[in-house]
Amino acid sequence: MPTLSRLRCIIVIVLLNSFTVQAQRREAYSRLSYNGINYNRLIINRFPDYGFAGRDGCIVMAEINLALRDIDSLTVEGLVKDAETGKNMVGASIRFQTQNGHRERIISDSTGRFLVNRSSPHGEFEILYIGYRTLKIKSAPWKLF
Numbered sequence: 001m002p003t004l005s006r007l008r009c010i011i012v013i014v015l016l017n018s019f020t021v022q023a024q025r026r027e028a029y030s031r032l033s034y035n036g037i038n039y040n041r042l043i044i045n046r047f048p049d050y051g052f053a054g055r056d057g058c059i060v061m062a063e064i065n066l067a068l069r070d071i072d073s074l075t076v077e078g079l080v081k082d083a084e085t086g087k088n089m090v091g092a093s094i095r096f097q098t099q100n101g102h103r104e105r106i107i108s109d110s111t112g113r114f115l116v117n118r119s120s121p122h123g124e125f126e127i128l129y130i131g132y133r134t135l136k137i138k139s140a141p142w143k144l145f
Contacts, residue, residue, distance in 0.1 A: 028084035030063045030135050035070060044124065044136040064089065064127050064135040071115065080112045080127055088112030093128040096139070 032039045063083035071077050080092040092108040099119070108114045127135040 028063055030083055030133070031065045032068075032135075032137060033066075034068045042138045044138060061133040062131060064092070064129060064132050066127055066135060066137070070118075074118055076116050076118050078108070078114045078116065080108045080114070080129070082132075089129055089132075091129075095126045095128065097123050 030040075030043055032043050065081045065083045065086075067079045067081070068076050078094065080089040080094075081087060082089060089108060089112045090110050092112065092114075094106040094108065094114055094116070096104055096116075098104050106114045106116060123139065125137040125139045127137075
């Protein structure tokens with residue numbers, strides 16, 4: 001019987017090690033840049049507190065990167081990408097509340113890009129995509145940054 005007990009112990013250790021290695025591979029966290037400058041500090045809950053069926057029951061979701069840049073004094077262009085692969089995300093949903101309190105939604109185009117009026121977002125700015133963790137960004141009242 002000691003052999004069966006040892007075998008069970010080895011199996012448990014191998015499984016735990018496998019989960020640990022898989023969890024450690026996920027180094028691609030969401031990133032936010034604006035005109036080439038890192039603004040990760042504006043991301044709400046950047047580091048997930050879940051993993052393999054963690055607190056929220058989620059099995060490791062993919063992360064989103066967002067790059068923003070000024071087009072002119074009124075317009076900002078966004079580019080939504082997969083944080084791990086760097087591929088552009090077509091059809092990502094961008095949500096925010098406008099100055100008058102209405103919720104607005106924009107969809108990224110066939111290249112993962114979208115345009116937004118610089119003064120539109122108020123409060124939280126969110127990027128959503130099925131199978132990905134929602135990227136939430138704090139924005140200053142009446143302006144994006």
